[in-house]
Amino acid sequence: MKRDELLDLNDAIQHPGRKIAVDISTELPDEADLDLAKPLEGWIEAVSTGNLLLIEGEFKTRCVLECPRCGAPIEQDVDFTMDEQFPITGTPAMYGTGEFAKIEPDEPYELFHENSLIVENLVREGLIINLPVQPLCEHGWEEPCPEAEARQVAAKEEKRGLLADHLEALLRKEQADGS
Numbered sequence: 001m002k003r004d005e006l007l008d009l010n011d012a013i014q015h016p017g018r019k020i021a022v023d024i025s026t027e028l029p030d031e032a033d034l035d036l037a038k039p040l041e042g043w044i045e046a047v048s049t050g051n052l053l054l055i056e057g058e059f060k061t062r063c064v065l066e067c068p069r070c071g072a073p074i075e076q077d078v079d080f081t082m083d084e085q086f087p088i089t090g091t092p093a094m095y096g097t098g099e100f101a102k103i104e105p106d107e108p109y110e111l112f113h114e115n116s117l118i119v120e121n122l123v124r125e126g127l128i129i130n131l132p133v134q135p136l137c138e139h140g141w142e143e144p145c146p147e148a149e150a151r152q153v154a155a156k157e158e159k160r161g162l163l164a165d166h167l168e169a170l171l172r173k174e175q176a177d178g179s
């Protein structure tokens with residue numbers, strides 16, 4: 001599903017009580033910070049009360065996260081539910097007043113285009129909120145982590161190497177200046 005793939009909810013918004021339900025499967029291709037090992041799958045159900053659009057959903061995926069200690073990739077299942085409400089203004093068309101109801105979102109990020117939901121934006125927000133805060137690889141914080149140690153050693157060696165290069169350059173410059 002592309003970023004601008006829209007789920008038209010106008011039918012539900014003009015007919016309070018009428019449900020729209022869809023199955024969702026997306027790989028969130030525009031998301032650089034999120035690495036999914038499996039597509040995000042689930043469903044969304046939308047219904048209007050007349051002045052509120054209620055959106056419920058349930059999703060699951062498998063994310064590739066990074067151990068903050070050693071940088072090792074960690075695959076973790078993530079599942080979450082969504083239960084959102086968005087204000088609606090105007091009179092739904094079903095009441096025959098010649099008016100139309102319109103979704104009036106108060107979110108800082110773009111979730112709707114007119115009466116259509118930008119599904120991927122909603123799902124992305126839900127996923128980000130529900131990501132594990134501090135995933136850790138099998139070594140955890142207590143156990144010594146060979147990867148973390150190796151990284152420290154590599155960093156130390158790199159520093160030492162840089163210092164050696166620097167000294168060598170200085171010596172060479174001194175020799176050149178002295179001759």
Ligand SMILES: [Zn+2]
Nearest residue numbers: 067069070137
């Ligand atoms: Zn680790």
